[in-house]
Amino acid sequence: MSLPLRRSLDHTALLLGIPVLALSVFVAAVSLPASGAAVVCAASVVAHLALALRLSRPRLSFATVAACIGVLALTSGLFIVVPSVLTFPVALYAVTAHGSRLDGMAAAGVGVLGAVFGTWRFVTDASVRAEGLEPHAGFVLVTLLSVVAATWALGQRTRGDIARAKADEQRATERVSAAARDERTRIAIEMHDVVAHSLAVIVSQARGAQYTDRSDWQVPIDTLSTIERTGREALSEMRGILGLLRDGGRDGDLAPVPALGDLPELVTRFPSARLTVVGTPQPLSPARELAVYRAAQESLTNVLKHSGHGAAAEVTLTWAPARLVLEVTDDGDGVTTDDGAAGLGLSGMRYRVEALGGTAVAGPKRAGGFAVTVSLPTEEEDR
Known part of the structure; x- marks a missing residue:
């Protein structure tokens, strides 16, 4: 299995699904014929595996889980007592919370149809009555629809929370970017002020020295001293400015602020x-x-x-x-x-x-x- 695929799996769903799957296998083995039990077990295994993709591939996960639950319903009316049927509301919640809005609406529609079909299958299946059960159609339908509605509503709420969290994160990122732009602008202005001023002074001093009296040796000495002092100050300030670009600089490395x-x-x-x-x-x-x-x-x-x-x-x-x-x-x-x-x-x-x-x-x-x-x-x- 590739690394990206391993990261896309919800290992928590896999681990928590093991005892539920084991219980489903036990219920199928004691309640259904061998052929039916094998189908129920196989569909339950696939449903639990698909549930591991509920966060990274919520649409695919829900479609696979819904198909597996459909297989369970077609196999026996007792599907409703198989614990692995709980994978359906979990997948419905995931696709509503993490999928698109259209995915959530479509999943809710599938849930409503599944509740109606499941109620009919549970109430009319002979194997249910053979177990001595006398389910009331209205009660079963209301119960299944309530589960679908509550799961969908919870998914919608989580979807809103995720959207707000993303918006807050986006605003925080924009504030950080704006602060970074302001800081870059400030540093660029500082560098311009230091470099432009220092070079202008140096050029001016050098130009003036060209027109001085060559017999007066003190003038070029004073000029060179000014150029040296200006250059040293510029280097000191540049070190301080560049220090801001390196982890904020160390206090001992920064030149005094003018x-x-x-x-x-x-x-x-x-x-x-x-x-x-x-x-x-x-x-x-x-x-x-x-x-x-x-x-x-x-x-x-x-x-x-x-x-x-x-x-x-x-x-x-x-x-x-x-x-x-x-x-x-x-x-x-x-x-x-x-x-x-x-x-x-x-x-x-x-x-x-x-x-x-x-x-x-x-x-x-x-x-x-x-x-x-x-x-x-x-x-x-x-x-």
Whole structure:
């Protein structure tokens, strides 16, 4: 027997069916002639074997069991006292619960017809009367129909429970998938911010070094130092980001998350940028500090990449009541746009800020240059 077939069998039904089958063989042997007993025993064995497929092949299992019970009924009116006849309601329940809705309705119809035929066979068979039994047709019919109705109703209830469980599982899977997509987006934005900013600073420093006075050896040394420091910081942050992709990373492997305290050092990497702080700083969550830092980083990186050589940038951090406003402006040519290659520039910044209940607006200024304005609540807002 192949492995898939073994897995498809209901071993519980097989084990529980052994004593029932043994009792059926005993009843057939003492109640029926040898030929009839052999047929009843053979049909009972097939019915119990078919019942082992009730979960994996409910339609086939029910059809086989129903045929076997039909054989029992045709063999003798005493079929109703053979214990293996109990395989029919079990198979009816299984096909109603695990088959299609049409399968359940068809099985119920077969059950009703079987109850009518079984009642007629039991009441009119001479062998029943020979055993001294005087069954009442109405009582027998109502009993058999009640068994069919109760079994079918129980199967329908189980079918509904299974459908609800599957729907809950599907919703849970969708929530996990959505969370995974959000996490991938967040990590992609982090990687874009780190890589784009670091490379822009390195390229800008290298370009500026080409036009310096060759007699001043301190300039290339300072430039190389800046490039080295930027590269080291980028590598450290990349290790932290990539650590999130490896079982969540270990605390010792993750680089510190940038915060507002790192903003002055960030601005110093851009010789043409200046930082101004207005108002009294307030406590801010790490997520909001990171969002503001990344917004400033993205805006200054775009100044280097898109606003023309020598463009000056102004970074203004304004602390208002319950709100922090970051504004980055430059006097370049005003053509700053999302980086088409990366696709995660200003759109990624908006994604991060809006997820925290803030707003991010970017666009060219009327007087020339480009402006990015980020507004964030300093505390979680009620929604």
